[in-house]
Amino acid sequence: MKIYSFKRFIIAILVLGAVSSCEDFLERPAEDTYTIDSFYQNDEQLYQSVNTIYNSPWYDFQRGFMKIGDVMAGNLVFDIGDGYTNLVLNNSDADIANASASLWSVNAYCNGVIQNVDLKSGPQVSQAAKNTVKGEAMVWKAMTYFYLVRCFGAVPIIHDNAAIIADNSSATLKRNKIEDVYKYITLILHDAIELLPEENMKGRIDKYSAYGLLAKVYLTKSGYGMSGTRNEADLAEAAKYAKMVIDNSGRTLHPEYSEIFQLKGNFSEESLIAWHWTVGAQWTSQNSLQSDLSLTNFSDAVQSWGNWVYPTIDLQTAFEESATTLSRNYRDARRKATIMMVGDTYDYFWTDMGGFAYNWDSATDGMYGGAISFVSGTGSNVTKHIVGRLADAQAQGYETLDRMHTPLSTHILRLSDVYLVYAEAVLGNNATTTDASALAAFNAVRARALKGNHVDETSLTFDMIDHERRVEFALEGDRWYDLVRLHYYNPAAAKAQILAQERGTWEGLEDFYTNGDDSNLEITTHKVTGLSDEDFTIPFPEVDLSLNPGLMDEPVDFDFGSIGYN
Structure with a gap:
């Protein structure tokens, strides 16, 4: 993973990438450079041209995705002494720089798609195809700003x-007010909804993906600038759009939770928005999280060094588990699918060796090493984001793994998220709710x-x-943003959660x-x-x-009229 400057990504990506492949969706490597010599002769070429948005520009956000989303939230430890665990970050941190650069690159690429599709499409390209890819780019753009505003x-x-x-304003850009950023996100999503079909190709964003994200944005937005309670109008919008997904999308929760996070779940019906990765010669097209998160020497095909990356004691407690007993609690299927603990066995890992058992001893691996040492400081390691050995991938229909490359999709918005957004939005500012539809959504999860x-x-x-959200989405890069949302309107409650956590x-x-x-x-x-409001x-x-000193100035109003919005 590499560091880029903010300015570079303001100016670097203006147009669509050159692609002439006619392969199936996401079966080709994503491009790492973008040129201006593409001209799309048919719908298939146009659709292929935007495959890149589903992976490559996001690549350098992967490590920040976990460190911000789960380490800061108290779910995971990368290094017990680091700024993420202690919530004392400095602006020289490489993963922050990579995360920022990645997010700005996604925004730039999406802008190129939105602004150039019509100009670069031949007469055989249908209006429906042009609308769809513009809508997809708008949703990814909205997702990018959703991360940016909740992070920075x-x-x-x-x-x-x-x-x-x-x-020539790339070095003098001013920050815009948080409320304007949220307004911008909702406007972009509303435009995307007008363009997107109700059903898209498998794995691609559709109208209900946009509705689901819009619901989550409104739920988050509802607390900003409030004190103790949330904006009722925003809560109503969150509930409305979440209900559209629940009632009209035709999607259902996948019956087996663990399968969502295996290769067989890459295009799960439950997944509304996902990064879809490939294994190929082109760097940045791949999922590298197994390397960071899995036990050292866990795979014969993928390098990994994650012995000392482990779920926290606090997260185990949230699952009603403890490393200090050999009697595992299997009541909640999400725990084993999220956290490996002593006594756990997995039939979808090490399939060519009779399955994998997490025990406190050594096990022989192949290509990348020899012995696995179980040295976790909390008696646990990560299950999600792990493919395993080459045989495990092949058993699920994927032929290739390599070094830091897996093709495992990273789910960014799932249907269960929309269910819980709906339940929380209906609850709103009330202490309790007995609303039947909110209970149905919550109980289904x-x-x-x-x-x-x-x-x-x-x-x-x-x-x-809130507890259900934590265990449902643990180690999915999302928990920190729940705490940011809570901090918007109830900072004392958000701080209390963090201060009570055991991260040792x-x-x-x-x-x-x-x-x-x-x-x-x-x-x-x-x-x-010593937790402060600024730490959020x-x-x-x-x-x-250094390149954009305007970022240090006070935020200013955004002129929505300048881009055609009232």
Whole structure:
């Protein structure tokens, strides 16, 4: 992963990438450079040209996706002494710089698609195809700004990269107010909804993808600038658009939670928006998360160094689990699909070796190493984002893995998210709700996870929904943004959650697991201290600030009339 400057991505990507392939959606490597010599003769060529938006520009956000989304949220540890665990970030951090550059590159690429599709399409390209790809680009653009505003707060709204170049303002851009950024996101999504079909090709964004994201944006927006309560009109919009997805999309929750995060779930019906990765010669087209997150030497085909990356004690507690017992709690299927713990077995990992058992001893691997050492400080490792060995990929219909490359999709918005957005929006500012449709949505998510252990809830509170969100989306790069949303209108509650978390490690696990000796079990506690409101906003990278000093100025109003919005 590499560092780019903010200015580079303001000016670098103006038009669609050159593609002439007629392969199926996302079966070709994404492009890492973008040129101006494409001309689309038919619908298929046009659709292929925007495959890139589903992977390559997002590549350098992957590590920040996990560190911001889960490490800062208290779900995961990369390095117990780092700024993400301690919520003390500085603007020289490489992963912040990469995340920022990646997000701005996505925005620039989307702008190029939106502004050039009509100009670069031949007479055989249908209006429906042009509308669809523009709509897809608009949703990805909205998603980009949704990440930007929740990470960095007030950011510049760059609607047209060509205009920025023309007036030579790339180094003097001002940040726009947070409320204007949210308004911009909703306007872009409304435009996308007008263009997108109700059904698109498998894995691609459709109208209901946009409705689902719009619902989540309104739910988040509802708390900004409020104190103690949320904006009722925004909550109503969140509920309305979420209900459209629930009632009209025809989508249902996938019956087996763990399968969503396997290769067989790459194009799950439940997935509304996803990064879809490929394995090929072109760098940035691939999912590299297995390398960061999986046990060292876990695969014979993918390099990995994740021994010391592990889920927190606090997340285990959220799943009603403890590393200090050998009696595993399998009541909630999401735990094992999210966190590996001693005693767990997986039939979809190491399929050529009879399956994988997570035990506190060594196991022989192949190409990349020899021995696995189970050294996690919390007695657990990550399950999500892991493909495993080459045989595991082949068993699910994918022939190739390589170095830091897997083709495992990263789900950014799932149907279960929309269900819980709906439940929370209906609850709104009330202490409880017994609304039947909100209960139905909430109970559907829990019933899948708990199966025969599930008993329908008859009343909901915010804490119940918030907890359900944490365990449903754990290690999916999303939890931090729930805390940001809460902090918008109830900063004390958001801070209290973080300050109460145990982000430390266990001593004595090896004696316990290998010798049955629990006398040395003790937590080396690690807590966030000195938490301030400013800690809920990530600092701009120093490279961005050095090239664009306007980012240090106070945010200004955005002129929506200048881009055709009232």
